[in-house]
Amino acid sequence: MNPATDTGRARYDATDVPALRRGLADWYGSAQGVNFYLQAIQLGRQPIRPPGPADKVAHLLAGAETTRLRDGDLWYVDEDLCALLNAAHPSMPAFAPRPQDLPSKVGFAVFADPIAVYAAQEARDDQIVELLARSGGEKMRQASEQLYAGQAPIVAVSWSPATNPHWPAGGLWMSFYAASGLHEQDVFTDPKVLARARGLLPPLTVDNEACLAWRPDGYPVDEFQLPGPDAPMTTLSWARLVFAAFQLAAQVNLAESEQLTTARPERRRTERAGLPPRDVRVARLRRALSADRDSEADQGGREWRHRWVVRGHWRKHWYPSLNDHRPLWIAPYLKGPADAPLIGGDKVTIINTPPAQREGQ
Numbered sequence: 001m002n003p004a005t006d007t008g009r010a011r012y013d014a015t016d017v018p019a020l021r022r023g024l025a026d027w028y029g030s031a032q033g034v035n036f037y038l039q040a041i042q043l044g045r046q047p048i049r050p051p052g053p054a055d056k057v058a059h060l061l062a063g064a065e066t067t068r069l070r071d072g073d074l075w076y077v078d079e080d081l082c083a084l085l086n087a088a089h090p091s092m093p094a095f096a097p098r099p100q101d102l103p104s105k106v107g108f109a110v111f112a113d114p115i116a117v118y119a120a121q122e123a124r125d126d127q128i129v130e131l132l133a134r135s136g137g138e139k140m141r142q143a144s145e146q147l148y149a150g151q152a153p154i155v156a157v158s159w160s161p162a163t164n165p166h167w168p169a170g171g172l173w174m175s176f177y178a179a180s181g182l183h184e185q186d187v188f189t190d191p192k193v194l195a196r197a198r199g200l201l202p203p204l205t206v207d208n209e210a211c212l213a214w215r216p217d218g219y220p221v222d223e224f225q226l227p228g229p230d231a232p233m234t235t236l237s238w239a240r241l242v243f244a245a246f247q248l249a250a251q252v253n254l255a256e257s258e259q260l261t262t263a264r265p266e267r268r269r270t271e272r273a274g275l276p277p278r279d280v281r282v283a284r285l286r287r288a289l290s291a292d293r294d295s296e297a298d299q300g301g302r303e304w305r306h307r308w309v310v311r312g313h314w315r316k317h318w319y320p321s322l323n324d325h326r327p328l329w330i331a332p333y334l335k336g337p338a339d340a341p342l343i344g345g346d347k348v349t350i351i352n353t354p355p356a357q358r359e360g361q
Helices: 014-028 031-042 054-071 079-091 126-148 191-198 235-249 264-272
Strands: 073-077 107-111 116-119 151-162 171-179 204-213 255-260 280-285 307-310 313-319 324-330 333-335
Touching: 014 031, 014 054, 014 073, 014 107, 014 204, 014 264, 014 280, 031 054, 054 107, 054 151, 054 171, 073 079, 079 235, 079 280, 079 313, 107 235, 116 235, 151 204, 151 235, 171 235, 204 235, 235 255, 235 280, 235 324
Parallel strands: 073 107, 073 280
Antiparallel strands: 107 151, 116 151, 151 171, 171 204, 255 280, 307 333, 313 324
């Protein structure tokens, strides 16, 4: 697969998250959500699922996703932190994730910018096109062809604990949401037809999932590490990006968070929908990063005659409380005497995440 360029991404604000969560919980908790998973199973596009008959499994999957949306804490990762994630993740060292690496046991997070983008054509399924054509006629066929010509941006994720008899420490389920091209593009000229078409799908749909096992104490780290940036792209690579985002967000020298109170009208709508009200935690890059590191003591006792840029990099930091190393991002900073001339420099390039293959684990 070749990296895709994001040309039509949906951009959501932190204030959109409660309504998104409410709408998705309503949709996946309805017969539409069950049918969504049933069709995915029948078309061979649901590789991660519990055993059992397709109809029963579809109900289980839809119910589990609805529970994640209902019970999860709400998060929003701002644009600057997404930019840092895109710049920093390729050099992030391999690590075995722990439950403490996520900000909550159950959650739903929306990203200001996609964490991954791939060409929608790579996920094309002729059976789906034919199914749409049978249900909506030639116009729906044309619309589906237009949608497959665009991009699939991964802009949100839900997560919750997962169990497996082979996982002594338990594990994690992640559902990755793509922005629906049906809601981003005017695929129909008739506004009534467009409204009916958009009623078929929510603005975000589950694009794929990942499951991973937590490392039990004493087990080899290598067996539980997420794939590195050079490994073939799978949904575990997307999971790595989510962990990287929250690793960055947890560093108090880099990021800060604030609680955004849900507006009263949306809170009432949420309560009427039978959902517990939730405020949104916004993770953002600090507005004023303390980048001056010139005061660091020079252990070698040298007298520097110039300044230079130390580029941002990851360090494997030992945490005695966890008895484990965790990735720690060291932000770019200037080193050397404040009145010395600056030499060299560094350039940080923001890149798009390569598209993912439809692999579960």
